[in-house]
Amino acid sequence: MIVRNLFMRQSRQLIALNRQAPVFTRSLSTEVASDTITQTPSVGSAEIAQSPVEQGIQTTSTVPEPRPLKQWDALEKRRHKFNTLGSKVQESYDPENVLRNPPKPADVTLEMLLAAGTHMGHSTSRWNPQNSRYIFGIREGIHIISLDVTAAYLRRAAKVVEEVAARGGIILFAGTRKGQKRSVVRAAELAKGYHIFERWIPGSLTNGQQILGHCKTKVVNALDQELSKFRVDLADRPSIKPDLVVVLNPLENVVLLHECGLNNVPTIGIIDTDADPTRVTYPIPANDDTLRGTNLIAGILGRAGEAGQARRLKMAQEGKTTYEPITARQLRLDPLTGTPPPGSELEKSERD
């Protein structure tokens, strides 16, 4: 294996491959041959990943080991210096990039979806025939999802997210599979929405007072600044229900989708070839088993939500709202009876 690594370095493959060659520490080691005193790290010293270059320097010199802070500074400086050297990496794939800087809905291309592997469905024996209109063909025993359909449905879903965000709706991003946490949190952060990446507690919508009753809410003005003077009026209010739910794995979140149905909440979901497309209001036919794909879709929807929120806040700057704001009077009323609470100033003023 080691031999092959070195060969990789030397062969013409690497000339063709325009990426930086990694330094193979083991194959280049001179430990056995050299007679110089090697320094063993003391017990208390920090575990710093040392580059082979530094090791080479240290073996020849006999200076005492510097403090960890200095050592680290030196390492950082050197890294900074060497960063500019060598060949330039172009078009490299960075898995973090889709989280850090997700594309806008307008920038979605079929190649992007293809590279993310959204076209691969499940084994043909596991299909749900309701998905037949999203399926392009069969290849190697699995269904291939039609990418132009995926792109169209994705743009439509993004538009819905944007519009709901622009109307000040509450958007919930749900992705409860392992590894979807970061993309879900990031999408919620972009769209100023809400996230859930662990198990959906059954009854959070249908029995909200019991399950979400202790969770804090706030009254905000049109610019999303909290108004603390209304904090008193928030007691005994029913729990908040989302206006739009985006589910990255509808197969595992049947309960959530059922509750959304009972509470009449529109839903967006990634529908693989084995899922039921009628479970969600806006299906996005795509592969829900690839994290790269779900990260991409969540990122796109998050970006759409970001655009909608920006629009809403811009209107609020002008003193307008696209939705009917709750009035101070409605806040003061008893949430259960719809009448002013007895003994309050509101009741007195109404009586007068």
Next chain:
Amino acid sequence: MARPTTNGLAQALQALQIRSTLPARPVIRSLAQQRRTYAIEVEAAAQQSSTPTPSELPPTELAPAAPKIEFGNFLSRPARIVPASPSYFSGSPRFIDHVLELENLQAKYASLPTVAASEAPRMAWFKLAQFRDYVGEPVPMKKYKILVKILQRLNRIQPDMVPEEVKTTLKSFLRPGNPFAVEHISRTVDENGRARAKGKRKESTAVVQLVEGEGEVIVNGKSLVEVFQRVHDRESALWALRCTQRLDKYNAWVTVRGGGITGQAEAITLAIGRALMMHEPGLKPVLRKAGVISVDARRVERKKPGHVKARKMPTWVKR
């Protein structure tokens, strides 16, 4: 299935007029109120309440005549009720927010050098019950362990390089008081040459005062023979002195309470062993080997409902 329409409310109106058997008038009025696009113009709109709503005005008229907005009023007006935290729907938003914050910190400072876990400063994190009180949410043990793991990783950052942000965050997860600051006070023989020690076994508690002497032992004001009729009990009570051949060198004055004969005898063993260690700490390995300073923490297991004793089940009877 819903067909595309420009205005859903128009459709609702139609549906209402066709199907509804209810008195339609009030509902229609409320729908008409809804038809406005809710574009609110503060002050200006309020003053010109007789003029048509902004949405009905042509846009050319609206654009130049943008009225001054009195932001003081607009900003103090409530618009929406929203959850305070983005993890509202998880049911434990404060806990999830803490975890996300810590994970962010960990990712941010991942490149900082760390020390071994044994070198890191000792920190007393919240116990689970304390943490539950702190966040005010029912957090399961498993999830709290995940949080503590992140805390420990952050705590392992090279001590002189810990960022201020990390320091303050870690501090907020410490339980009140510093249990690791309590110094262990080693007990010694008092000025009168007495060594006082306690021992427990089963339900019994023994307090022994050991002084140098001729080998007299008084238990609850009586002699050893009166209290323990069995030789075995007497042997075991004084086993610490016997195995170190100090039977005739110390006087013991014992008070023992609770439990039965065996329990009392073995509680005295432990107490005398401990007291002897105060006089002669060098005897510790011998006493350890003799088994007189090891605490026997076993207690009677409680009886359970449906069982005859702690674990015994009632015998099975056919019919």
Next chain:
Amino acid sequence: MGKINLTALRVRKTALNQFASGKINKLPQWVDVVGQIPPSEALIRTPSPQHQLVRQRMKTVAGSSKPQVVFEVQEKPRKSKKPSRLFQPVELKYEEDELRHTFFRDHPWELARPRVLLESTGKDHEHYDWSRITQPGKRLDGESVVQRQLWLLNNVPDMTKSNAYDIARREFYRLRLQEDIQRRVAAEEAEATGAQFGPSYLEVGMELENQQYEKWKAWAKTQAQLFDQRTAALSGAPEVALEQQSQEEAFAEPPEAVTV
């Protein structure tokens, strides 16, 4: 509609109905949105896209001096007339599939080489020009041969499949040989300048095997000792002793020699 649950698709209608009947006193904010962007008609079945196998060839046609590009379409596979099969998706087929199958049948160990499956942008094919077998940013492998063969079939006049296969393979073998030589020379150079590669796979394997032998030797020794002790304990009985003696005479070899 029987089993199909249409609740999710009818959210807007339900909201309007609830509002009209007074169940909710305020229409949700999304009602307009869902009205403007209606959910798709999910339950209508459409005939699945049909795929044909198209072959591109350069052929000299009688009457014209220059070879022309000819597209050969494979006949449509006989479709099942059954209503249940009418909307089922169709198998996707490409010309390369056959070529790929042939190549990897002839060179099965090519499949054992490491291969990069990850695509960064999905536009890698735009940089490839299969008029030559090496491509920038792509390792030479079986797929190169297949693509090169396909290019030859599509663009060279009167090319047959076996001819194209031979040409592509020859180029491939030459480059592979060149790589091997480069590798060997590089290793020799490195060793000459003091590099140590550690034990090879064979050596590692032999070492592991030796360890197992040593373990077995230790085990066999204790087993032999136990056996000896058992026979010695029984040697008090005259018949057993006699038997043992006769056995020892029969097998002159000492037991240690057997175990080692």
